[in-house]
Amino acid sequence: MGQRGARVSPGGVTTSGERSLLAATVGTVVFVAFVPGTVVVVVPRLLSGWRIQPPLFAWAPVRWIGLVLVLLALPVFLDFLVGFVRRGHGTPAPIAPPERLVVSGGFRYVRNPGYIAVVSMVVGQGLFLGSKAVLAYAACLALGFHLFVVLYEEPALRGQFGEEYAAYCRRVPRWFPRVRGNGSGH
Numbered sequence: 001m002g003q004r005g006a007r008v009s010p011g012g013v014t015t016s017g018e019r020s021l022l023a024a025t026v027g028t029v030v031f032v033a034f035v036p037g038t039v040v041v042v043v044p045r046l047l048s049g050w051r052i053q054p055p056l057f058a059w060a061p062v063r064w065i066g067l068v069l070v071l072l073a074l075p076v077f078l079d080f081l082v083g084f085v086r087r088g089h090g091t092p093a094p095i096a097p098p099e100r101l102v103v104s105g106g107f108r109y110v111r112n113p114g115y116i117a118v119v120s121m122v123v124g125q126g127l128f129l130g131s132k133a134v135l136a137y138a139a140c141l142a143l144g145f146h147l148f149v150v151l152y153e154e155p156a157l158r159g160q161f162g163e164e165y166a167a168y169c170r171r172v173p174r175w176f177p178r179v180r181g182n183g184s185g186h
Contacts, residue, residue: 020089027091028081035093036077036118039141044125044134053130066127073120079105080114101161103168109177111168115145116175149174 044050055063083105084090088098092114106113119142126134157165 021085024085024088024090024096027093027096028085031091031093031096032081040118040121040125043137044122044129044131047133047137048125048129048131050129052128055130056127056132056135063128063130066124066129069124069127070121071124073117073124076106076113077117077121080107080117083107101157101164101168103172108172111172111174112145112149115149119145146175 052063055061081092083102084092084098087104088100088102090096090098090100106117110116119138122134122138122141125131126138154169161168
């Protein structure tokens with residue numbers, strides 16, 4: 001769910017080489033139906049049957065923490081998708097990536113808001129359902145995303161966007177947002 005592609009034309013005018021908004025939207029819908037749809041919906045369903053088990057740690061609030069996690073991750077994921085389509089003129093699919101480096105929206109805080117949202121939705125399901133299998137899957141998913149980002153996406157983005165991406169990496173952390181003080185010492 002990275003971003004590679006052509007540079008922005010002066011003034012942000014779409015050039016003939018850029019993907020249309022319609023093509024990016026259709027590509028994103030198709031990709032989401034198959035890839036994140038499988039990762040976030042199909043696999044957890046296969047692992048858990050979406051049967052609610054006793055709460056993990058025998059503590060009922062864990063279930064509600066899971067529900068809140070899913071509900072908080074969903075708008076982050078949607079913002080990530082909209083950013084790729086509208087600002088990046090592309091899709092989350094590696095075969096049709098954004099043509100512009102997207103650094104706004106959730107990308108202001110972390111470089112990988114889409115992956116974080118997906119893992120959060122899976123963890124949330126595991127907590128809500130009381131499913132250790134779904135939580136183990138979420139851990140494997142997080143490791144797989146990390147390896148994909150470090151070994152493939154980041155080198156590809158450095159190659160495509162050069163110093164622009166390097167500067168972005170210096171400003172924005174990969175996974176965990178920086179906590180910034182307000183400068184008042186409090």
